[in-house]
Amino acid sequence: MTELGLGRDLRSNGYLTALKVAVLALVLLTIYNVSSFSASAESAVNRSFSAEAEVELYSLADTLADPDEFIRFRESKKSVSTLGEFYNGLSTSRELTFLSAFDQPLPISDFRGGEKFDVNTEMGLDPRGEYTDPMTGDYVRDVKAFQMNRATYDFYRLQVEDGSEIGWESVDYGSGTIPVLLGHDYVGIYEIGALLGTNYYSVEMDLTVVGFLEKDSSIFYKGEMNTFLDDYVVVPYPHSLEPATDDNLYFQGILYFAMINGDLVAERSMTAADVINKIGTVAAASGFDEYTLLNVPTYLVQYRQMRQLIVDNASLLVIFGLALSICVLLVTLALSYLLTRKRLPRYVTSWVVGRRLADIRRQNSLITAAEYGVLGAIVLVAVSRLPNWSFSSLTLVILIAGGLFVGDAILQWRLITGELGKNSRLAGGYR
Numbered sequence: 001m002t003e004l005g006l007g008r009d010l011r012s013n014g015y016l017t018a019l020k021v022a023v024l025a026l027v028l029l030t031i032y033n034v035s036s037f038s039a040s041a042e043s044a045v046n047r048s049f050s051a052e053a054e055v056e057l058y059s060l061a062d063t064l065a066d067p068d069e070f071i072r073f074r075e076s077k078k079s080v081s082t083l084g085e086f087y088n089g090l091s092t093s094r095e096l097t098f099l100s101a102f103d104q105p106l107p108i109s110d111f112r113g114g115e116k117f118d119v120n121t122e123m124g125l126d127p128r129g130e131y132t133d134p135m136t137g138d139y140v141r142d143v144k145a146f147q148m149n150r151a152t153y154d155f156y157r158l159q160v161e162d163g164s165e166i167g168w169e170s171v172d173y174g175s176g177t178i179p180v181l182l183g184h185d186y187v188g189i190y191e192i193g194a195l196l197g198t199n200y201y202s203v204e205m206d207l208t209v210v211g212f213l214e215k216d217s218s219i220f221y222k223g224e225m226n227t228f229l230d231d232y233v234v235v236p237y238p239h240s241l242e243p244a245t246d247d248n249l250y251f252q253g254i255l256y257f258a259m260i261n262g263d264l265v266a267e268r269s270m271t272a273a274d275v276i277n278k279i280g281t282v283a284a285a286s287g288f289d290e291y292t293l294l295n296v297p298t299y300l301v302q303y304r305q306m307r308q309l310i311v312d313n314a315s316l317l318v319i320f321g322l323a324l325s326i327c328v329l330l331v332t333l334a335l336s337y338l339l340t341r342k343r344l345p346r347y348v349t350s351w352v353v354g355r356r357l358a359d360i361r362r363q364n365s366l367i368t369a370a371e372y373g374v375l376g377a378i379v380l381v382a383v384s385r386l387p388n389w390s391f392s393s394l395t396l397v398i399l400i401a402g403g404l405f406v407g408d409a410i411l412q413w414r415l416i417t418g419e420l421g422k423n424s425r426l427a428g429g430y431r
Contacts, residue, residue, distance in 0.1 A: 006127055016335060016338060016339050016342070017339065017371060019335060020280060020335040020336065020339065020371065020380065021371055021374055021375045023328055023331055023332050023335065024326055024328075024332055024372075024375050024404065025375055025378045025379055025382070027107070027324070027325050027328040027329060027332070028375070028379050028397050028401055029379060029383070029397075030324055030328070031324055031325060031393075031396065031397055031398045031400060032379075032383060032386075032390075032393050032396075033386070033388065033392060034204065034318055034320075034322075035390065035392070035393035035396050035397075036388040036389075036390035036393040037136075037159070040351065051141060054267045055265050055267060055268060056267070056268055056270065056275075057220075057263050057265060057266075057267075057268060058263065058264040058272075058275055058293050058294065059263055059264075059293070059294040060090075060098075060260065060261065060262055060263065060264055060279075060292075060293055061261050061291065061292055061293060061294070062260060062261065062290050062291055062292075063290050063291060063292050064290050069102070073253075074249075074250075074253040074257075075249070075253075076250055077243075077244045077245070077246065078244075079244075079288075080244035080249060080252055080253050081239075081243040081244045081328075082286050082287040082288040083256040083257065083260060083286075083288050084241030084242065084243065084244065084252070084256050085240050085241075085285070085286035085287065085288070086219075086260060086282060086283060086286040086287075086288035086291075087100070087240075087259050087260050088240050088241055088286075089282035089283075089285055089286050090260075090279070090282055091149065091151065091240070093278065093282065095266070095267075095270070095274075095278050096264050096265065096266055096275065096278055096279070097151050097155060097264070097265035098149070098150060098151055098262060098263075098264055098265075099148075099149070099151055099152040099155055099262050099263040099264070099265060100149040100151070100152060100237060100259045100260070100261075100262035101146060101147065101149075101152045101219065101221060101262060101263075102146070102147045102148075102258045102259075102261065102262075103144070103145070103146050103147040103221065103227075103232075104145060104146075104147055104258065105119035105142045105143060105144060106142070106143055106145040106198045106200065106207075106233060106235070107133055107140035107141070107142050107143075107198055107199050108140055108141055108143050108196050108197070108198050108207075108233075109133070109136070109138035109139060109140045109196075109197040109198065110138070110139060110140075110197070111140065111141040111143060111196075112128065112189050112190060113141075113186065113189050115129070116185070116231055117141070117143045117185075117231050118142065118143065118144075118145060119142045119144050120142070128142060129141065133199060133201070134153075135199055136199055136204060136218055136311055138199075140198075140199075143233060144231055144232045144233070145232055145233040145235055146219075146229060146232050146233070146234050146235070147235045147236075147237055147258065147259075148234065148235075148236065148237060149218075149259070149262075150166075150168040150236070150237075150238040150239070152219065152262075153166075153168075153234075153236075155265065156217075156218070156219040156220070158213060158214075158217050158219070158229075158234075159209035159213070159214050159217070160181065160212065160213060160214070161184065161211075161212055161213060161214040161215065162187070162192070162211060162212045163192045163209070163210050163211025163212055163253075164210050164211050165210075165211065166179050166180075166181065166210060166211075166236045167179065168236060168239055169239050171236045171237070171238050171239060171407075172238070173203075173205070173238055173255075173371060176203075176204070176205055176206060177205065177206045177207075177208055178205055178206070178207050178208070178235060178236065179199070179207075179208050179210040179236065180196070180207040180208065180209060180210065180214070180233055180235050180236070181210065181211050181212065181213055181233075181234040182209055182211075182212050182233055182234070183208075183212070183213050183217065183228075183229045183230040183231050183232045183233075183234070184212060184213055184214065184215040184217070184230045184231075185230045185231045186212060186231075187212050190209050191209070192209055192210065192211065193208065193209060194208075194209045194231070195207065195208055195209075196208075196209070200235075201244065201251050201254045201255055201258075202250060202254070203251050203252055207233065207235065211283070213229055213230075213234065216228060216230065216231065217229045217230070220263075222256070224334065237259055240301065241255075241256055241259070244256075260291070264279070264293070275293070276293060279291070279293060291340070293417075295367065313425060329404075332404075333411075336408050336411060336412065337411070337415070340364075340411075340412045340415045340416065341415070343364070343367075344415070344416065346422065347360050347416055348420065357417070357420060360416060360420075361416065362412055364409075364412055364413070366411055366415060368405065368408055368409050368412065369405070372401065372404075372405045372408075374421075375401065376398075376401060379397060379401070383397075
């Protein structure tokens with residue numbers, strides 16, 4: 001009986017089979033990349049570039065530039081308390097949203113990470129490396145860190161990938177422990193529950209890791225739309241500021257000044273005069289008026305440009321991916337047809353000498369299944385090595401591959417049945 005096995009088919013048609021598998025792998029990986037990029041682009045637009053984030057941004061800063069005046073203010077419990085009330089008034093305003101964020105590095109003791117987390121690398125300088133903190137005596141490294149309030153966290157739609165969100169209402173600096181989030185690059189270096197000792201504005205604190213941010217989390221900061229937080233420690237500001245006390249005046253003075261320097265979010269329907277009037281009301285109620293307000297025009301410009309860039313690139317990639325997929329599928333169809341035509345002489349011979357049609361079809365299906373099995377293995381290995389992992393995109397590719405397998409098998413069956421039909425008189429009809 002004529003041999004129809006895989007071994008003989010590979011010897012006869014190995015190069016065409018390899019070409020077919022390679023072409024199909026190309027189209028499936030193209031579909032995967034287009035799908036995953038489109039999904040990530042849509043997520044970026046919805047998360048960081050949603051319509052509700054198209055607002056006016058104003059920068060708020062104190063005007064205590066004179067060193068002597070600044071020191072006098074910091075040494076006055078009453079003055080520092082007015083600063084705290086000013087922040088509280090801004091953070092509870094219904095018309096404005098106050099985004100308080102500051103990229104103050106932190107000296108972390110016995111730091112497990114390497115030089116990429118050193119604050120000097122961000123500024124293009126040689127990493128300072130680890131050194132002995134003269135205040136605490138601990139062996140520390142100055143690492144990149146962002147302090148921010150909840151409004152900033154929510155406005156930029158930051159989310160935790162692993163662990164839990166910060167309990168903003170319960171953040172209490174007086175306890176000596178602050179829950180923090182680490183950027184995605186810290187995964188594998190620290191774990192949930194780890195303690196990071198630091199000297200935070202002259203006070204020794206324990207930072208407790210409660211979660212890790214999603215990869216590529218970013219905020220708008222100092223004119224940069226995408227200030228990525230992957231290699232940062234994110235420290236939450238307290239929910240509200242208490243009146244200054246004699247025991248904590250030095251610490252509160254530093255903290256409160258850091259917290260009032262930020263950005264004010266206003267609806268685009270509000271004029272600059274409206275914003276100034278709202279802040280003036282808060283200033284009058286608190287007793288603090290040493291501030292200035294600057295419009296940040298770069299925010300809206302960069303926001304719109306980056307949003308459109310993402311949308312345009314996603315659309316172009318989808319169009320390119322569809323065009324390439326159609327072309328490659330046509331080539332695959334031609335290769336499948338050619339392979340079946342090359343196998344037909346063996347199938348006809350087997351048919352004529354008495355082999356059943358069902359057996360021939362089954363053997364051909366096994367060959368096709370082997371082709372798609374190799375294809376699946378190649379695609380899975382390739383996808384596992386790509387940086388843009390997406391379960392939904394992989395599921396889509398698997399479904400498409402399954403559909404191609406069924407369609408390919410049916411096409412080949414029809415070709416085989418048609419060819420054997422021409423020879424049915426030699427074999428006495430179908431069996």
